[in-house]
Amino acid sequence: MISLFPLVGIEYDGLSIRFGDGEETGSHVLGEPDARQGRRCYYCNHELALDFDAEGGVEFIEFLGGADSALRPELYGQDVFEADADELLSILLERNGTDVDDSEAGYSYALRRLSIGLYREITPDD
Numbered sequence: 107m108i109s110l111f112p113l114v115g116i117e118y119d120g121l122s123i124r125f126g127d128g129e130e131t132g133s134h135v136l137g138e139p140d141a142r143q144g145r146r147c148y149y150c151n152h153e154l155a156l157d158f159d160a161e162g163g164v165e166f167i168e169f170l171g172g173a174d175s176a177l178r179p180e181l182y183g184q185d186v187f188e189a190d191a192d193e194l195l196s197i198l199l200e201r202n203g204t205d206v207d208d209s210e211a212g213y214s215y216a217l218r219r220l221s222i223g224l225y226r227e228i229t230p231d232d
Contacts, residue, residue, distance in 0.1 A: 108154075110181045112201075112220040116167060123156070126163040132156050153177045181222075191226065198222065 109117040115124035121135040132147060133139065136154065139147035145158045153171035156164050169179050173187040180186065182197055198217055199206065207216035212231075215224045 107178045107180050107185075110167075110179055110186075112181075112222055115164070116179075123164060123167075125165065128162050128164075129156075129158060132164065150177055191229075195224070198224075 111117070113125070115122055115127070117123075118135055123131055123135050129139075129147060132149065136149040139149055140152055141148045145160075147156050147158070148154070148170075149156065153169065153175045154177060155166075155168045155170055157166035157168070159165040169175065169177060169186070171177055175187065178185055178187065181194075182201070184194055184197065186194065195215060198215075198220065202217040202220045202222075205218040207218065208214075212229045213226055217223070
């Protein structure tokens with residue numbers, strides 16, 4: 107399980123990667139990257155990507171594997187891929203407030219205050 111801490115970073119196996127940390131921290135916590143593409147490093151069989159800014163610090167963390175992933179990100183006590191989507195969104199909205207880009211409501215949400223983006227390809231109605 108990987109714990110997510112909005113605007114701070116992640117924790118995995120008791121070790122932390124914080125925004126602003128360098129690639130060496132990512133390698134220490136997650137192992138050597140599986141691949142690199144520009145300023146992006148892929149880890150854990152391409153299930154997680156870290157993007158680095160011009161100074162070499164982590165600026166973006168993305169979980170790529172989705173519900174079938176071996177990685178199980180946890181946010182506010184919820185398994186992100188197992189939680190009911192509406193319930194998880196409700197929890198996030200309580201903490202984020204109304205500064206949300208929901209122009210693709212149902213599929214994509216950008217919670218600006220928390221700096222969290224959520225995306226899914228299909229909804230239950232699909």
